[in-house]
Amino acid sequence: MPLDGRLLSNVGVLAAVVEGGSFVRAAEALGMTPSGVSRAIARLESRIGVRLLDRTTRSLNLTDEGRGFYANINPLVLGIEDAVTITSGASGAVRGRLRVNTDAFSSRLLLAPHLPRFLDAHPALSLELIARDQLGDLVGEGFDIALRFGEPPTSSLVARRLLDSRIVTVASPAYLKRRGRPGQPAELAGHECLQVRNPANGLPHAWEFVRGRRRLQVPTQGRLTLTDPGTLLATVLAGAGIAQIKAIGIQRELDAGLLVDLFPDWPDERFPLYALYPSRHLPAAKVRAFIEFVVDLLGARPPEVSPPRGRRTAAGRR
Helix, strand or coil, rough: CCCHHHHHHHHHHHHHHHHHHCCCHHHHHCCCHHHHHHHHHHHHHHHCCCCHHHHHHEEEECCHHHHHHHHHHHHHHHHHHHHHHCCCCCCCCCEEEEEEEEEEEHHHHHHHHHHHHHHHHHHCCEEEEECCCCCCCCCCCCCCCCEEEECCCCCEEEEEEEEEEEEEECCCCCCHHHHCCCEEEEEEEEEECCCCECCCCCCCCCCCEEEEEEEECCCCCCEEECCCHHHHHHHHHHCCEEEEHHHCCCCHHHHCCCCCCCCCCCCCCCCEEEECCCEEEEHHHHHHHHHHHHHHHHHHHHCCCCCCCCCCEEEEEE
16 A cells, blocks of 8 residues: 555544544544545545544544554554654643553552652643543544553554552551551451452452562451552551552651551562553653653662562552
8 A cells, every 4th residue: 555645644633532442532633624534534434444433423433443553654654743743843842631540549649749840851741641441442532651560462552661569558546556566477367457459359468468578368347349540559658458559659657656567577479560651662742751750769769679579460459
């Protein structure tokens, strides 16, 4: 199939439709009419010979063929846009909309306190931060980048490991004063342990402790089961029980003495954080800026960075 300007133009229209989620938003972004966008998509579908979009009056979704096509062309479109920016001498310009796919823990406890600084540094950028349990179809749903704990699934995405966060078992001083401090993990059986539901199977996460090569699973029980990391943090601070949580999200509370690390002699239960994005070749300036922001943010926490200890899936821990 020969390459021509109209084909490239129609591909750009498809990318705008997927990113905007509708013909109307794509038309606004491109300075076209919705009918012009519709005609461009129809021409592209006719040229390729397959339907790329399922569209009704209420929804618009990529077909299976459309998802495959978009997964291949989106990194190229982003690369062209970024190449133009670099060639024009404005490689530092970060603009447009950045769609970030992340989990609730990263969104609420890791990123939220620092987002104003990121937006202040890039006034021409708008940020859409979407927290969800599962990664989903990063490319097909129009995300620029994902930030996820756990080993990523095998895919065409670039996976950049940012750090390994220690899992800590914590309680508030008020709880320990009322119930006493367990001296070892086995003593948790006599305590109120806050349970966190695993979205992958609907069951509470198992409690695990690692020291060197020794790995210990401890059965726990509790009357309170949660799914939201912000609620977990609030309830453990309120003295409702003992919790397991990633240390990187509660370092301020640990440093201030609001929470107590109960088993510092079991330090090797760790969980990796990855940045996932579609292409290593010429990633968009806005994607590079976000990665640099997260790396800088995590760089302020050197005690949390260490070699991994075993494999953990994305749904494996809180």
